[in-house]
Amino acid sequence: MFWSNPRSVCLLVLLSMALGQSRAQKAIHLSLNEKRLQNAQQTEQKALRENDSLLLAEAWYLYGKTHAFAGDYAASQRYFLKSLGIQERRGDSFELGRLYVRLYENESRQNDMDDALHYVRQSLQVFQRIHSDEGLLRAYGALGQAYEIVWDGQWQHDNVKSDSILACYNAVRTLGHRLNDTLAIAEADLLVGQFLTRTQNPKSITYLEKALHLYSLKHKPGIQINTMVHLATAYRLTGKPERAYAILQQAETLYKQANMNELDYLIGMEREFVDYYETTGQWAKAYQRLKKLSQLEKTMLLEDRNGAVSRINMEYESEKKESLLKSQKRELTLQAATLQTQQRFTLAVSALLMMTIGMSIVFFRLYRKNQRISRQNAELVKEQNHRVKNNLQIVSSLLNLQAKRLSDATAKKAVEESQLRVQSMAILHRRLYDGDKLAQVRLDEFIEELITGILHTYGFTHAEHHFSIDKIDLTADKAIPLGLIINELVTNSCKYAFPGNKDPLLWVSCRKTGSRIQLVVADNGPGLTKTDQPALEPMTRNATKMKTFGMTLIQSQVEQLDGVGIFNTNDRYTATGAVFTLEFTV
Incomplete structure (x- = not known):
């Protein structure tokens, strides 16, 4: 699978860049059938006259x-709903049930299966009440x-068994014979054939060929093309790619000859x-077709009523597939690019971590721009976050494996610290989506879990810690740098303040006043000395750059928050230990 392959880390970076470029694209609909x-216009004019x-x-x-039919689903939905407002007042009728079916089709195209199932069940009830076999x-x-x-698992809903699906399609066939409707019988064969194709059942070919024969007799080019495509899929999945290609060529020719749109x-x-x-391994041709398919799918998604997040998700999948095709043209050398020295390894992991943080912020900023979010937005962003967490897990696993292989204590320590930073990101991402508020984290719960995990890692679970944290909901772009800062501060306490300390103490305070948040982290260690003078200066955008990686990371995250951070040794929390105070605006 894509996400279990180490190549996915770099492909994810390429995809996120491609997504950013695709946001500016506009929908290009097919022209309306004249x-x-x-x-429709003549019917409207007559209705207005009468x-x-x-x-x-x-x-x-x-x-x-x-x-x-032209792919303008937003306009289509508006007209259907206007028609529904009249038909529902009228009561049960064939026209009302037919309209519910059309509304189901639009909702299913937009992956809103809750509404889709509601509409299709409404149509079934209407037709049952009026006893309409058609x-x-x-x-x-x-x-x-x-x-x-x-x-098929495309929607989290009540379990459905294959027998229920086939029962629906057999009902279509039964009604078709009762009405002596050849097209209905053909449709039943098509539906059964499509379903059997999903399980690669060779019987699917028989059903699809029967359906194609009946549609050909009735001269229905549109549904003929649709049946040919499904028949090609069945041929391909059952090991007959040559026949699949031949039927696809026939479908393409028929589409052009019939002037379909x-x-x-x-x-x-x-x-x-x-x-x-x-x-068949024809990657260049696959890539050319994929570009055309990608544009068509983007056109459909840009009409999705759920807005930008639905569009991003489909574009993401399309760009992911495109990147995979490109990767077949060249050998990826990620496996061979194992770092030769500990210094190269640390730099690569740090860069990867920073890219992951950057991608996370990009994803969440895209999310924040959507003012009218729906349940579908939430599910898509959660899936996006799940993939980011998978990448964090890959990074953490790589760090863990490398740490076990290192014999140098300094190198091992550096790798373990990087692993802690990754773990803090993983905790944050879990908190962002386990809570009731999407893309927001409760600071009191997040900070306590983060610090407890660090103390456990360094073996200071006995250390006394005091938390005084307001119940603050913080957005992802603020919580990410704040979590990294706290990770570095508590790690420093475990490294320099607690060893040899009989009664290690840790204080964490986080208060919100208006739009300002103040974070204070203090310990009872030896504190900072005059040799640490750069750390005792206020951290701002124009401050002197720190020498160590940890202090540089803290300073960069303070800048990310557009805040001010400073270390002190004289504070109401402790007389000797180090105290870090951070203030920023939300």
Whole structure:
């Protein structure tokens, strides 16, 4: 898998840069079908002339379909909801159930399966109440597809078994025979074939070929193309790539000859071309197809009503796949690039840690710009954070392995300190998403857990510690540098203040006054001497740069917070120990 491969660390950096560039892109919709648009306009004009609200609802429904086929899902959803406002007041009808199916399709495209399942079940209930076999055909087909999404693990929802999916599709076939509807029978074969393809069942080919034959007899080019794409997938997954390529070429030719202009069909065809070229190792052609597919998927995502985070997630997956394809053209030398000396290793790990911190801040700043966040935003950002935590775990594991192999005490100590910094980041990321507030951390809980872990690592669990921390919710871009500062301060106390100290003490105070936060960390060690004069000067953006890595890290994070930090030895907490005071604005 991508995230278990060490190459993923560097690929993640490339992807985050690509995501930043893609944010400025604009949606490019397919042009609207002229015949469909003209039909909707004529229906609307007639409804206005006759003052017929139901006919106006039909016109809005036709507008919604027209925009949906062109990939403009935001406009499509607006028209469908306007039509729904009229149809629901009217009560149960075929038109209302049909509209619920269309709303399900839009919600499922946007991965909002809670609303999607709600709409498809509403349609099923309406058609059952009005005893419409034609409507039940649509509802059962849509419900089976919704169950497939849940069954496939694409959405966290109630467990769905394959029997439930096949039962829906068999209901479609039964209703098709009852109505003597060839297209409905073909649709049932198509749906079953699609589902069996997911499990690489060879029987999928039989169903899909039957469906394609029936659609060809009825001269339905759009659904023919869709069936051809699924048939190509079945051929490819069952070890018949040549037949998959041949049917894909036929689908592409038919799309052009029929002058099709429908985004869903085009995306499905391009996606299967990418998968075929990957399967056969034709990376250059796969890359060219992927660029076209990426643009089409970005167009769809830019219409997602959930906004920028949904767009970032899909672009991220697309760019990730693109980077993987590029990586096949050259040998990655990450495994061979094992550092030859302890100095190179420490520098590389430090740089990797800083890049991870930077990427985390970028992700969360992107998140903060979204003013109307929804549940789907939260799930996508959590997944993003989960991947960042995976990278932190990789870094921590590498550090742990290297520490065990080092014999030099100084080098081992430096690596262990870097591992503590990574652990503090991991604690922060867990706190950011285990709480009730997304992308915010409770300082009192985070600081106590962080310090307890450090004391345990250095064997000072017996040290007396006093916490006086206000219940403050801090955003990610402030919590990350603050956590690194506290990690360095407590580590220094464990290294220099507590050894040989019979009664080691640690004080931590964090107060918020208005928009200002003051952090104080103090110990009862020997404190700082005059030789530590640079550390006794206020840390600001223009302060003298520190010599040690730890002090440099503290100073850089103080600058990141745009705050002021200073070390003292005379404070109300202790008469001899070191006291660090930090003030910054939130």
